[in-house]
Each structure stands twice: as C-alpha cells, then as structure tokens.
Amino acid sequence: MMNSQNGNEDPSGTPKTGPVMSDIVLIGVNHKTAPVELREKLALSDEEADNAMKSLQKMPYVNEAMIISTCNRVEVIMVTKNQTLAVKALSSFISKTKNIPPKELQTSIYILSGTRSITHVFRVASSLDSMMIGEPQILGQVKEAFKTAVTKKNTGLILNRLMHKAFSVAKRVRSETGIGGHAVSISYAAVELAKKIFDSLDGKTVLLVGAGEMAELAVEHLIRNTASGNLLVANRTFSVGVELANRYNGNAIRLEEIPEKLKTVDIIISSTGSPDYVITRNHVKPAMRSRKNRPLFFIDIAVPRDIDPAINRISNAYVYDIDDLQGVINENIETRNAESIKAERIVEESVIKFTEWYESLDVIPTIIDLREKLHLLMNMELSKTLQTLPHLSENDQVAFQRMSESLIKKILHDPTLFLKNPGSHRNRSVYLDFTRKLFNLDK
Amino acid sequence: MTSILFIIILLYLLSSAGYIIFLFAQKEIYHQWSYRIMMAGFAVHTVLIGYEFFRIGYFPAQNLHQTLLFAGWSLAGVFLLLKYRYRLNILGVYAAPLTTAIMIAAFCVPAVVVTPTPLFKSLWLILHIVIIFIAEASMALACGTGILYLIQEHAIKTKTNRFFLKRLPSLEFLDRTGYAFIVTGFTMLTIGLITGFVYAQLVWGKFWSWDNKEIWSVITWLIYAALLHGRLVAGWRGRRAAIMAIIGFAALLFTFFGVNFLLEGHHDEFTKW
Numbered sequence: 001m002m003n004s005q006n007g008n009e010d011p012s013g014t015p016k017t018g019p020v021m022s023d024i025v026l027i028g029v030n031h032k033t034a035p036v037e038l039r040e041k042l043a044l045s046d047e048e049a050d051n052a053m054k055s056l057q058k059m060p061y062v063n064e065a066m067i068i069s070t071c072n073r074v075e076v077i078m079v080t081k082n083q084t085l086a087v088k089a090l091s092s093f094i095s096k097t098k099n100i101p102p103k104e105l106q107t108s109i110y111i112l113s114g115t116r117s118i119t120h121v122f123r124v125a126s127s128l129d130s131m132m133i134g135e136p137q138i139l140g141q142v143k144e145a146f147k148t149a150v151t152k153k154n155t156g157l158i159l160n161r162l163m164h165k166a167f168s169v170a171k172r173v174r175s176e177t178g179i180g181g182h183a184v185s186i187s188y189a190a191v192e193l194a195k196k197i198f199d200s201l202d203g204k205t206v207l208l209v210g211a212g213e214m215a216e217l218a219v220e221h222l223i224r225n226t227a228s229g230n231l232l233v234a235n236r237t238f239s240v241g242v243e244l245a246n247r248y249n250g251n252a253i254r255l256e257e258i259p260e261k262l263k264t265v266d267i268i269i270s271s272t273g274s275p276d277y278v279i280t281r282n283h284v285k286p287a288m289r290s291r292k293n294r295p296l297f298f299i300d301i302a303v304p305r306d307i308d309p310a311i312n313r314i315s316n317a318y319v320y321d322i323d324d325l326q327g328v329i330n331e332n333i334e335t336r337n338a339e340s341i342k343a344e345r346i347v348e349e350s351v352i353k354f355t356e357w358y359e360s361l362d363v364i365p366t367i368i369d370l371r372e373k374l375h376l377l378m379n380m381e382l383s384k385t386l387q388t389l390p391h392l393s394e395n396d397q398v399a400f401q402r403m404s405e406s407l408i409k410k411i412l413h414d415p416t417l418f419l420k421n422p423g424s425h426r427n428r429s430v431y432l433d434f435t436r437k438l439f440n441l442d443k
Numbered sequence: 444m445t446s447i448l449f450i451i452i453l454l455y456l457l458s459s460a461g462y463i464i465f466l467f468a469q470k471e472i473y474h475q476w477s478y479r480i481m482m483a484g485f486a487v488h489t490v491l492i493g494y495e496f497f498r499i500g501y502f503p504a505q506n507l508h509q510t511l512l513f514a515g516w517s518l519a520g521v522f523l524l525l526k527y528r529y530r531l532n533i534l535g536v537y538a539a540p541l542t543t544a545i546m547i548a549a550f551c552v553p554a555v556v557v558t559p560t561p562l563f564k565s566l567w568l569i570l571h572i573v574i575i576f577i578a579e580a581s582m583a584l585a586c587g588t589g590i591l592y593l594i595q596e597h598a599i600k601t602k603t604n605r606f607f608l609k610r611l612p613s614l615e616f617l618d619r620t621g622y623a624f625i626v627t628g629f630t631m632l633t634i635g636l637i638t639g640f641v642y643a644q645l646v647w648g649k650f651w652s653w654d655n656k657e658i659w660s661v662i663t664w665l666i667y668a669a670l671l672h673g674r675l676v677a678g679w680r681g682r683r684a685a686i687m688a689i690i691g692f693a694a695l696l697f698t699f700f701g702v703n704f705l706l707e708g709h710h711d712e713f714t715k716w
C-alpha cells in the first residue's frame with residue numbers, strides 16, 4: 001500500500017514482508033537541501049547518467065527508474081519492491097562513483113515515497129520546486145530525462161503514467177495560473193519594462209556602460225531579445241570592454257564617445273563603480289533632438305547611481321534604477337506567490353487522482369473489485385432466471401444461489417493466486433492493470 | 444424605429460461592458476466577444492441608416508438626431524476596421540463606450556422633421572458628409588490612442604501604476620498606431636473639405652464664403668497639418684504627438700458642434716433639434 005512514513009533522516013523504510021505492492025520512491029538533492037558545491041559534484045554527465053541507469057537496471061528489486069539531473073537538482077525516481085535495499089544500493093553507488101563520503105550525502109539527501117514522492121514529481125515538473133518559481137526550463141529538462149529513460153527501456157506502466165500526469169499537471173499550472181508570467185530577476189524585469197517602451201526589441205541597440213559581472217548578467221537576457229540588434233560596450237579599461245563586446249558580437253567604444261552614441265542607441269545599461277553620474281541631463285537633452293524623440297531607456301544597476309535621475313523628466317527618456325527594478329520584481333514575486341497557491345491546489349488534485357489509480361493497482365482491491373463484479377452479474381442473471389421459474393421451491397432457489405457462489409469461487413481461484421504471486425521476476429502492476437482493463441473494473 | 448435603436452444601444456453597451464471586463468481580467472476571449480458583439484451592433488446600425496435613407500429619400504444627416512446616429516455609425520465602423528488592421532484591442536475600452544454614449548445621446552434627442560430641399564440630393568454632399576465623418580471617427584480614435592499613450596507614459600515615468608503598465612501596449616506601438624490613425628483621418632479630412640468646396644461651388648457659385656464653419660474647418664485642418672509636419676520634420680513623437688492629437692480632436696469637436704451652437708453659419712440644419 002501507499003507508504004509515506006519516510007522523513008529526511010530516515011532512509012530505512014519498514015521492511016516489507018509478503019506480497020505488498022511496489023512503491024514509488026524518490027531520492028535526491030536540490031538547491032534547498034544541498035549547497036552548490038555538493039550539487040556540482042553530484043551533477044551527472046550524460047555518460048554517468050547512463051552508467052547509473054545501467055546499475056539501476058541490474059538491481060532486481062527496482063522495476064522502473066529515471067534520473068533527473070539539472071544544475072539545481074539531481075533526483076532518482078524508482079518503482080521498487082524493496083525500498084530499503086534500493087535506497088541503500090543507490091546511495092552506495094553514488095558515494096562510490098562520485099567519491100562523496102556517505103555521511104555528507106546523508107545530510108543533504110531526501111527520500112520520499114508514496115504520495116509525497118508523487119507530489120514532489122508534480123511540483124518539480126510544474127516549476128513549483130524551482131529556485132526561481134515558474135521558470136520555464138525545468139519542464140523541458142524533466143521531459144528530456146523521461147525520454148532518455150524510455151529509450152533505455154527503464155520505465156514501465158507506473159512511471160509512464162506518473163510522468164504523463166506530471167506533464168499534464170505542469171501544462172495546467174502554466175495555463176490556469178499566472179505563475180510563469182512575471183519577471184522575477186533584474187534582467188527579466190528590465191526586458192519586461194523595455195517591452196513596454198519599445199514595440200519590439202528586435203533590432204534595438206544596447207549600450208553597456210561598465211563591463212562588470214552584474215552588467216553582463218543583465219545584458220545577457222536582453223541580448224537574447226534583440227535578435228538582430230547591436231551591442232556597444234563602453235568601459236574605463238578599454239581592453240576589458242573589447243573582450244566583453246567580442247563575446248556578444250558587439251563593439252567596444254570609449255567612455256568619451258557616450259554622448260555621441262546617445263543619438264543612436266536605444267537601451268543603456270550602466271553599472272560602473274563611478275562615484276558621480278556618468279550620464280547627465282546635459283548629455284541627453286541635445287541627443288533627444290537629433291534622435292527625433294525616439295524613446296531612450298536607461299537601466300541603472302550601479303550603486304551609487306550612474307544615470308542622473310533628472311533624465312527621467314526629459315520627454316521620451318525613461319530611467320529605472322536598481323530600486324525601481326526591485327520594486328517591479330517584488331510586486332511580481334507577490335503575484336507569483338498568490339498564483340502558486342492556485343498551482344499547489346492543482347497539484348494536490350492531481351496527486352489524489354493519481355493515487356486513486358495507483359492504489360487500484362494493489363492486489364487486494366483488485367480482487368475485491370473483481371469478485372464484486374462477478375457477484376453483481378450473477379445476482380442479475382439469477383434473479384432474471386428465477387423469475388421465469390416460479391414453480392421452484394425456496395430450497396431449490398437456495399441451491400441455485402449456492403451453485404453460483406461456488407462457481408465464482410472456482411473461477412477466481414487461479415487468477416487470485418496468480419495476481420498474488422505472478423512470479424519473482426514479473427512486474428505485478430502490469431498484470432493488475434491488465435486485469436482491471438480486461439474486466440473493465442474502473443468504469 | 445425606437446426599438447431597433449434600442450437593440451443597437453444594447454449591443455454597443457454589451458460590447459462596452461465586455462471591453463471593460465477585458466481591461467480588468469485580460470483574457471483574450473473577452474475582447475474577442477466584445478468585438479463580435481460590436482460588429483453585430485454595427486450591422487443592425489447599418490440597416491437602420493440604410494432604411495432611413497430610403498424612407499426619406501436623402502442622406503439622413505439633417506437634424507441632430509440623424510447626425511449623432513451617423514457619427515456613432517462612423518465611429519463604430521472605423522474602429523472595427525482600424526482595430527482589425529492594427530490589432531489595438533485595448534482601444535475598445537475607449538471606442539465602445541464612446542459609441543454607446545453617442546447613440547444614447549441620439550436616442551435622447553428628438554428627431555425634428557426637416558423639409559428636404561433638392562440641395563440635399565447632391566452626390567457631392569453625400570460624399571462630403573460620409574468622408575468627413577470617417578475623418579472625424581479616425582481622429583476620435585487617434586485622440587483615444589493619445590490618451591492611452593499618456594496613461595502608459597505616466598505609468599512608466601512615475602513607476603507606480605502597475606495596473607496600466609501591464610495592460611496597455613508599448614509606447615512605441617501606441618505612438619505608431621496613433622500616427623496611422625491621424626494619417627488616415629487627415630487624408631479623409633482633406634478629401635472631405637475638397638468635396639465640400641466643390642459642393643459649395645455647385646450650390647452657391649463660390650468655393651469660399653468666409654463662413655464660420657469653413658474658417659474653423661480650415662483651422663482644424665491646419666492643426667493636424669502642423670502635427671504631421673512636426674512629426675516628419677522635427678520629430679514630434681510620443682508625448683507631444685499624443686497631446687497634439689487630443690488638442691486636434693478638441694478643435695474638431697468645436698468645429699463639429701461648437702460652431703453650430705455658439706456661432707452662426709451654414710450647416711445649421713445639421714444640428715437642428
């Protein structure tokens with residue numbers, strides 16, 4: 001049956017005896033439990049993931065498995081008959097191949113099973129467990145991981161169904177909540193704002209003032225949106241500017257050229273360490289005239305500020321400093337949190353639905369359902385037949401009844417034995433699912 | 444008659460409500476249905492005006508009731524067309540209620556019976572009226588776009604109003620669309636004035652008679668000409684262009700109604716009530 005007694009520190013599930021159903025177990029580390037150093041060490045290359053898959057395949061008590069490895073998480077999802085053994089084997093495999101002492105692993109790893117593992121998978125796919133909630137990449141990564149596992153024939157009935165449900169949950173979360181629609185990083189916020197000033201960023205020229213790491217972070221996302229646009233880099237140390245410009249196919253200019261370039265550029269991102277304003281109102285005023293009032297957008301991420309805030313008062317020039325952008329971000333985070341409540345509800349609903357299906361795969365409920373179905377059919381037919389035979393005595397009727405009952409018992413005897421023990425190497429879930437379909441038990 | 448007008452107003456009212464819901468809820472479906480409902484209203488509206496035309500035998504713009512009816516029709520028609528062309532969905536929040544208001548005004552103004560003179564039957568006059576009304580509708584939309592521009596610009600500049608920031612399109616887009624509306628309107632206004640002069644020549648034997656309406660028409664035309672000239676030569680874009688579009692439309696409204704109510708001149712029957 002469903003088994004969710006596991007906590008973070010307790011990898012040893014109760015040993016299972018007798019014919020219990022296999023369980024969905026998830027083992028992993030993510031950005032919340034492990035520092036980046038450990039995540040880096042754990043991240044699997046394609047080859048390593050391949051090897052891990054193979055060793056999982058060899059474990060007799062693991063029926064299905066897949067591995068999700070991104071920069072923020074490494075997770076293994078398994079369907080196993082023996083959770084304790086599987087977890088132990090996997091942990092030792094990881095600490096061996098990755099050369100990490102088991103102790104270190106123990107503190108950051110989480111082991112989930114039952115509904116908790118299902119919930120976790122759904123939340124990961126819907127980007128609710130991401131470092132940046134709602135970021136769109138994770139779904140693609142999970143899909144990719146699943147595809148790999150499928151081509152390696154490492155998944156079966158349960159994981160296939162689980163992952164397909166996870167994808168549809170993610171789709172619902174995306175379309176029914178606003179979780180993916182709000183910018184929550186400086187560069188996203190800057191692009192969002194730029195798109196409210198310029199109709200399209202395609203073909204716009206970006207001027208980067210100061211070539212620091214912060215500037216590069218901000219410019220990266222912006223550049224992706226200005227497909228055929230141009231990048232200019234102005235830096236105090238010219239050579240550093242040239243290097244950065246080269247990386248993005250741009251050109252380097254000297255700081256003295258900025259006032260002249262204001263006539264042609266569209267977006268300026270500034271992040272110098274200068275104590276004074278680098279661009280002042282007097283630079284911009286004349287530039288506006290020669291650029292025929294085409295809008296000019298300043299993004300000032302420097303502290304102390306580089307762009308004179310008075311420029312914001314010039315018509316068609318817009319200045320956003322780091323605090324303004326932070327304001328945009330904070331508000332978006334608020335909306336996002338509100339939306340994530342909606343998203344969690346969707347996940348919860350889907351977990352309940354999946355669990356229903358999953359539990360139906362257990363032996364006992366299936367046999368009960370089967371027996372009930374046969375009883376139902378028998379009672380219907382029996383009462384029909386008895387109606388046409390009114391001359392029968394009460395004893396005769398009881399005899400009929402008894403005969404039918406024992407027929408049902410005889411019919412069910414072999415299937416029940418088989419379902420309880422289909423053979424050590426066979427995956428019982430498949431037969432249970434098949435039985436339910438064959439007798440149409442899920443109607 | 445009244446019941447048909449009532450149906451038209453109801454449809455426009457529904458469309459307005461839809462657009463206002465769209466402003467808040469931001470679901471595509473709302474503006475799509477508002478657009479369809481407005482189209483339905485416009486279809487009934489067209490039938491009504493066509494019916495009037497055939498019933499009285501000359502173009503129905505001889506009293507304030509008819510004039511408003513036709514003004515509402517032009518606004519709805521031009522909006523439906525330009526919105527289809529420029530995809531400025533949010534403009535419906537301005538255009539649909541404005542159309543509704545004009546129609547309600549038409550509903551409230553009694554239809555004064557005017558004895559038609561043969562003068563009204565001229566093709567030049569019909570051309571003049573239709574073209575001028577299309578010009579005025581385009582300018583009304585340009586004014587609306589200008590208002591949206593100023594709201595959005597204010598939101599971006601002050602960094603406080605995220606409500607409109609999220610809902611309105613980019614400044615560049617609003618500016619460009621507003622400009623397109625003004626070019627359309629200005630072209631129509633020019634042609635409309637020319638047809639008017641031709642008509643005057645045919646009827647009164649002179650192009651120009653220093654009539655108040657004529658003077659104000661030319662003033663309005665000059666304002667828009669200045670706006671376009673400024674944009675092409677001096678780069679009057681963005682905020683200034685938006686303000687000019689609003690001023691231009693105010694002048695146009697004065698030429699349209701103000702001259703008739705406050706000053707005297709020909710075109711009087713046109714606002715009779």
